[in-house]
Amino acid sequence: MEKIELLAPAGDLERLKIAVMYGADAVFLGGKKFSLRSRASNFDIEDIAEGVKFANTYGAKIHVTVNMLPHEEDLEGLKEYLMDLERIGVTAIICASPYIAKTAKTYAPKLEVHISTQHSSTNSAAVAYWKKRGMDRVVLARELTLEDVKETVKHSELPIEVFIHGGMCVAYSGRCVLSNHMTGRDANRGGCAQSCRWKYRLFDKDVALHEEEHLFSMSSKDLMAAKFIPDLIKAGVASLKIEGRMKSAYYIATLIKTYRMLIDEVYEKGSIDESRMQWYYQELSKAENRPTGVGFYEGLPTPFGQLYGINGAGVTQEFIAYVLEYDEQDGTALLEVRNHFAAHSEVEIFGPTITTTSFVIGDLYDKEGEKVEVANKPMQILKTKLPVKAQAHAMIRKVMCKDRSNVY
Template identity: 65%
Template sequence: MRKVELLAPAGDLARLKVAVRYGANAVYLGGKKFSLRSRASNFDIEDIAEGVQFAHAHGAHVHVTVNMLPHEEDLEGLEAYLKDLERVGVDAIIVASFHIMKLAKQVAPNLEVHVSTQHSSTNSGVIDFYEKQGMNRVVLARECTLDDVKATMQHAKLPVEVFIHGGMCISYSGRCTMSNSMTLRDANRGGCAQSCRWKYKLYDKDVPIYKEDHLFSMSSKDLNAMRFLPELIDAGVASFKIEGRMKSPYYLATVVRSYRKLIDTYQETGQLTDADFDWVVRELAKAENRLTGPGFYAGLPKMEDHLYGVNGAGVSQEFIAYVLDYDQETQMAKLEVRNNFKIGDEAEAFGPSLDNTNFKVDTLYDEDGEIVDVARNPMQVLYTKVDIKLQKHDMIRKVMTKREKVY
């Protein structure tokens, strides 16, 4: 069966490495300029070079977002930047501006050019246009239904990429100026304030039509397309994209690993069972910070696909430790604390090569060998005895009761 790509976000070099270790075939990241995620850590050219070297050593590709819609004053340094990306071995750039697309083909011909979802491509006709212009891939609009994708794939002359998980824009991607109007922050130049996720008091002329405990929000649930994966793979989609360059390493590890399992299982066996989906639902619930839904894949989103009463992402605190090292002889694990936990807590370890394995935290020692009852200082190094064969880069989380249903 044709191998499909799992494409994961990377907000910085550490997260790039997590995404690759946990199963991404490719990562996408933003540079210091020309990218739409100005609040992400983003990469300078030296970081990009290091990321490319790491990814290529692990058989993964690196895509760089050059997806802002530049005004005249934004163009300075663009040509040199594209040449630098080609020089350090970047595999592809994700582009929204047709000027940047054409310029890249002229000055950095070894870079693949992928047409960003900001272009709202929703049919095979526009894909054919980009194929004639020499582009290499099109990222479909997130507003496409499953039927739209299937129909498009029957005639598409270029590889197609679709989103499968993460945040959704309340508007057509790339068409919203709400942030510009309300905050003077240009969403298409990297400054989106996510005004759609705020809470609003509604008026009919001068008459209030809201309740203080139920303000209006346009916020959408995050996309979760796991149940559509088999049909999307069968339709011929080349790449499955996870949104979230602002997300934590723990979130990335959990989501990438979950979709890696689904994709591999389907490509190896030709089917996904209810048990496969149930496992992923439980797994994703351990890291999600916003409720999820099917996006547009099942048709126009319904009332239940929006968020009411909450307008932003919550914070998950169940990720408690990152494994720095493990001594198999002494069974002592060296941990970097991430969130509060204590002796007696039930924990679950997982990793790139480690299935979810539960254990009880029986001992905790600091670097001086002193007993610690409660791990309360983030980034503190502690030691605990664990009879599980851990490896560096595994992660540990608290065992907590989570929801077991998505949609």
Template identity: 45%
Template sequence: MTRMKNKPELLAPAGNMEKCKIALRYGADAVYLGGKMFGLRAFANNFSIEEIAEAAAYAHGLGKKVYVTVNIFAHNEDLARLPDYLLELQQAGVDALLISDLGVWNVARQTVPEMPLHVSTQANTSNWAAVQAWKALGAERVVLARELSLEEIREIGARTDVELEAFVHGAMCISYSGRCLLSSYLTGRDGNRGACAQACRWEYSLIEKNRSDEGFDIEEDERGTYVMNSKDLCLIDHIPDLIEAGICSLKIEGRMKSIHYVATVVSVYRKAIDAYWNDPKKYQVPDEWRQELEKVSHRPYTKGFAFGKPGSDGQVYTTSSYEQTHDFVGIVLAYDADAKRAYIEQRNNVKNGEVLELLMPDGELFPLTLEDMRNADGESIDCAPHAQQKFSIVSDRALMPDSLLRRKVIC
């Protein structure tokens, strides 16, 4: 294996401006986000054109990039507004567009011919011939389908010379590359046009035609009724395999996740990529990284298709609920070195004297005791019970802005 000339990119989700900046602050090299139209996450907050321009300017100031999803499966009525939107994105300074529909691709090639285009995972590119075909159409990068094994990725990498991107962490869709009609059928919300209701996560019963008033629980191996509830992808152990297979961009799923999720997962994968790049032969995953990934809201983890098609252990049969070991309770807004006070915005009820855990954007992790809590008027308080209440604490240690405060969940 010839080592890649450039360090692999860490690509993070950005569901809104706060998440965008957090992802970049915690180590992402680039973020992907959706505008108010033409994207497949209609229920993320998403970005106006003005916000996209702001995000691009912020990223570029850090030497980083912003990619915008234009990856719906377009219908005729979607096309009328498309050229103007593409020109607006170009004017906003975005670095590339993610597209899945061939018609949208063709309009983009004609309207913004200098704009780099990436093939979205929704195009379900699962073989080297398809990658070559997309390159012939002008693709700078192809996001591979999630349904590929490492062996298949290696062959694609060996037989093509276009940039390859792959998901390494996050939710898995039960449908092939997200192509699903279930949400549309049950709710009228089209998952292929950005409005998925995640109907696959619901609990189902079996109804017999002549007994429509009787529902029977669907059981699989006597473990429950959630038959389409995939575990979450986690390939932290296989960063070397992915990079050596030819992946140049490692992608985290989660535009609808919290800033706690984005910051924590990005921080872990930043450390992983750096560790591999600094000494590939000594790459290993310390327990601390695994523990960090357990602290955020997630379903049990799986390696997905990395080593073949998932079996029954790739699903969660008993519940569609998430699990996590820690709650996100606050974010550091600023630190006054002269007064030795940290200014914090509450995200969950906290009390004076409480011992929390703090994660800084540089990846440092340590315990923090809330001491001498004061409200925004400088008055002493025993707790901060109000949503997003601002308060300060004394801290001899300088706390970086955007550091996150957590509390261990007591079961």
């Protein structure tokens, strides 16, 4: 049986390269056109071509989201765009529009067509429908239990992709018009303003339903489905997808490194014991502070699966330095500062082939060779001697003694 695919998000070339180096089998990205994240995309066709070349050197693949629901005025240039994606070696497009899927099959037949989760495929009959129309993979709706996924895979003849980590919609994905109503920005044409995460005042007629300081938010907790991975592998799922094209390189590195190790360990040992799983939870929780839950995998989420009252933004300050260069001979590293830290702090390093290792950082020196006590200028280049083995592209983070029990 083919090994399950680990599918990472990327919002630009830097993040694409990080995802690949940290162990993704495939990366999905959105171009500047026809994608739900088109407003935030940094990928023009040349960037996608460079991404394909880079990924291929690691044996990884590139999938491109072409997942908007196009209106009449959106159709211009679609055929040429799909032909360009085929020409530069993109493996697959992810789409929700049957018209886009059909156009790809007609004009760019080497592209695989993956049916997006926006289509809310919730059973094997839906998968059979897409197979009959020549599609190559179905991304299941996120609103399925583990048992639903197992049954669907068992009775399907197409490869199945499922989400394992990242933001969730409070509506069925692809069927929400909250942003359209609140801001005039069409969620299905790349404009979602994430209105579900705003804080609202709730009234029943003119009676406020809560204290002024406890505003209401509709946001769901992020999905974190690590504990289901052994079952998803056993069930024959083809691909495990992480959501988050807007997320940082640090977030992507942390998740991809951890899920890569987890998946490889399942293949090696057949299962993961509870203490190992706890270690994986801890590693995943370092990506950011946003609370996570198991989504729909164990059934309809309870109120504990929601973030009522919290908008949940969870940018972490823990990522302090990126390793630009490492000299194996003398153990010195050139660091790019990302967040404030002091010399002699307790830190951790992890990298494409380095598992999380703790140490105390030594003396820091700037480019002029002057000693620096506190690194507080983002992107400043510093030199230090490391007491542990490092590598270029590794990341250093603070060791935070905080309770992470709310994140899973």
